[in-house]
Amino acid sequence: MTALAFTPVDDIPKIIQELRATFQSGLTKPLQYRKEQLKGLHNLVAENEAAFREASYLDLHKPPMELMLGEAGMVKQECVDAIKELDNWAKPQKVKGTLLNRLDGPHIRKEPLGMVLIIGAWNYPLNLLLAPAVGAIAAGNTVLLKPSEVAPHTAALITKLLPVYLDQRAYRIINGAAVETTLVLEHKFDHIFYTGSGSIGRIIMAAAAKQLTPVTLELGGKSPVFVAKDTDVALTARRLVWSKFYNCGQTCIAPDYLIVERGIEQELVKQLRATIQEFYQGNPQTSGSYGRIVNNQHYNRLMNVLKRTRGEVVIGGHNDESDLFLHPTIVLNVQPDDALMESELFGPILPIMIVDSMQQGIDHVNKGDQPLALYVFSKNQKTIDHILDNTRSGSVVVNDALTQFVVTSMPFGGTGPSGIGNYHGQRSFDIFSHERGTLIKKQAMEKVNNIRYPPYTEKKLSWAQWVLYDKKKYAPNAANPGAAAAKAKL
Structure with a gap:
């Protein structure tokens, strides 16, 4: 089994810059491209299960049944589900508008965040690195993967296989420990996904805060x-x-x-x-x-x-x-x-x-x-x-x-100190996507819009209230007699 070689620190900024440039080029945005990469990720696991058995045994003495149930099988199923459902997950979502803009096509576009960082954990070194990557790839992002060095045989195997199955322009791996990870965290990402201990989670979150980078933290606690x-x-x-x-x-x-x-x-x-x-x-x-x-x-x-x-x-x-x-x-x-x-x-x-x-x-x-x-x-x-x-x-x-x-x-996912955010299935796609509210107005019907333009009048105010807001009235809450008293004072 190949030993785990750490990534030279001088290579790290270049790798990150290349991933950023790839995203900006638009390579990862077409749904068909994403599906092909998901097929590659599925096959990375499916075609090398014997090698993953050996690696996980060397790292954790993990029985093949546990590797299949908790790692390889789950990653493959996540890939299958994402390929099958991606068209539905990614399609624009219609939303209800007010009377004023109902004809203007209000909807939510599902767009990739950009370049994301996924930091895996040693206890499930295959699953906890690659399962989140399914969502990141499906959402159209470029991805930097950081396996746990504490499970070196599995990390080395994934590092060897990734270039064979996935496009290296969009998906890369960095290996290392505290020094390399600290250097990675100095760079700007569009989302960071971390699985591990609460103590390291705090370090991740502090580094992300400097860049205003959103995070998903899968931590733990005494269950x-x-x-x-x-x-x-x-x-x-x-x-x-x-x-x-x-x-x-x-x-x-x-x-x-x-x-x-x-x-x-x-x-x-x-x-x-x-x-x-x-x-x-x-x-x-x-x-x-x-x-x-x-x-x-x-x-x-x-x-x-x-x-x-x-x-x-x-x-x-x-x-x-x-x-x-x-x-x-x-x-x-x-x-x-x-x-x-x-x-x-x-x-x-x-x-x-x-x-x-x-x-x-x-x-x-x-x-x-x-x-x-x-x-x-x-x-x-x-x-x-x-x-x-x-x-x-x-x-x-x-x-x-x-x-x-x-x-x-x-x-x-967790809550409070046990984690921030959640994933699996469509949730994995959602956390790596930006829900971009979109309204497409036509260059017509300008007379309708006149009610919002100055000079403001009582008549325009009355019309605007009628068009924009529901006319439903509610009686004061009987359980809160203070509401009626406050209204009476007004």
């Missing part, structure tokens, strides 16, 4: 799981083990901790243990279905936080630094101030916090930042509604977890 005592415990355990330990827990929307109603915690632990035994055939380290921690830095971070917990490690805790292996680990009786609750874990450690009521769990969640995802396991619709009505999060899944990411017809 909670509410487990009510009426749930099917065995089913809940199976879905939690799959979603938590998928990609070795290194998923931004992985269940970060459980909020379990008192009385079912021992049965839940029993079922979690049995499921881990079943899924990984008694030994996760030798299982072909279990990944690894990405590098020593993240391994040591997880081991440090696990050593500081005051909870009871009831499952797992075994580790092998030489293999970057950490056994699926369950920690019971974790308190809100425990080390495991300080920040997003991003690894195969699942704390369980026991509560006397779901309201107690709601109160805990609402004391912190809005998470990227929130999960509820319950058979009771009132319980489900109460939790959803009284919490905030980027997305929600009831009686499952992680599966919202593959529903590309739904917007995916």
